[in-house]
Amino acid sequence: MKRILKTILVGSGVMLLNGCGGVPEEKAASEAEEKAFAVEEVLEMVSKENDVTRTLYTKAIVGKGKKQGMKFDEDWRKDDVEAGPLPALFLRGVATSIRKSPVPLGLYLGSDFPVNAANKFEGKQAELFNQIKEDQKPQFFYDEDQKLHTAMFADLASAGACVTCHNDHPQTAKSDWKLGDVMGATTWQYPKDSLTYKETVAVLNSYAKGTVDIYMEYLDEIENFKDSEKPEIGDKWPAEGNYLPTAEVFLDSVKKLSSYETMKHLVAIK
Ligand code: HEC
Structure with a gap:
């Protein structure tokens, strides 16, 4: 703020x-x-939203959900797999939704030792990722080839689940991740060097809509479960039992945990 x-x-x-x-x-x-905001500031704002969303999903849904017997799987979309999306796939779902929106915002999650080889950083991003691993500070650059302003932010092993799942994964490129490690980075891209208030809010809204879209897909998947017990969907969380919050309750928590509302108010006052 x-x-x-x-x-x-x-x-x-x-x-x-x-x-x-x-x-x-x-x-x-x-x-x-x-032109109210530099592109760096906006990408930093949306990346903070993403940190909150990602941690909430990983800890409160995946971490606590697993204790209730809920399943999360990389093949969660397959018909015969009755499970929810892994955190990285949740993020990819957000990225896909943003890509379909009119907002020209790009989002990508990569690493130097990825589980999925397609997520390996290359070129300039690989170079800057080495720097991020050292000081955990964001990196900004202009990608001449793609003509896009690019920002990279550390993606930290913020929950025990990140570490155990990656270390144990059959395709992992590294099996000694520790809590707090820089496991990867989110790369964000935008074509313009500065944004109006309206464009800034559009970026934040398209991110929020992305989380709702992928979360709704997860709830739809549950709707079609045949063999697994369906959690009750309402205002309760997996920490309390076999429950899942609605998309609205989930997004509400994200907003409470981030400065999103504050920013919106400031924009409204202007
Ligand atoms: C239950 C397993 C599981 C958990 C929990 C998990 N991941 Fe992953 N993660 C994966 C898988 C599988 C992929 C590859 C997904 C794909 O196909 O792109 C992945 C992808 C990633 C990537 C992209 C590079 C790569 O490895 O392919 C990063 C970075 C990452 N995860 C970090 C994290 C962090 C940080 C957390 C905790 C906040 C976390 N993961 C939690 C399984 C997991």
Whole structure:
């Protein structure tokens, strides 16, 4: 929230300076309003949303759900597999939904020692990922080939389930992951170097819609379970028993845990 306030303040600072420099004040003001956020800031915001969503899904749904006997599988979409999506596939579901939306936001989860060889970083991203592993700081660059502004953020082994599942996976490229390790990075891409408030909200909304879409697909899958016991879907979580939250309850928790609402309010005040 502090960051966002700062942005607005810096934004108005620019307006004042432009005013002194002889640029017609109105024009300068509308320009500052037009382009409210640098692409780096927006990708950082959406990546924070993703951190919260991803941790909530991994811990509260997959981690606790497994204790209730719920299953999660990489082949969860197959008809004969009665299971939910693994965290990485949940993320891919979000990415697919965003890709189908009109928002030109790209999302990809990669690693240097992936379970799925298709997720191995290459080229510039592989280079920057080495840096991320050292200091866990985000990396930003302009991808000349794709003509896309690109941001990479560390994906940490934030739950015991990340470590055990990857270490034990038959296709794993590394079997000594530890809690807290940088297991990979999320790569985000956007074609423009700055975004208006409207475009920023559209990015955040398309991410949120992506989580709802994939979560609903999971609930639809459950609906079609034939042999497995179906959890009750409502306002309770797997920590309390054989329950799953509705998509609305899930998204609500994400919003409470992140600064999403705060940002929306600030945008609304503007
Ligand atoms: C129950 C098993 C399981 C759990 C739990 C799990 N993963 Fe994965 N993860 C996988 C599988 C399988 C893939 C490959 C999916 C695919 O086909 O792209 C994967 C993919 C990934 C990738 C992309 C690179 C790769 O290995 O293919 C990263 C990074 C990753 N997971 C990190 C994590 C983190 C961090 C957590 C915890 C927050 C986590 N995973 C939890 C099984 C798991």
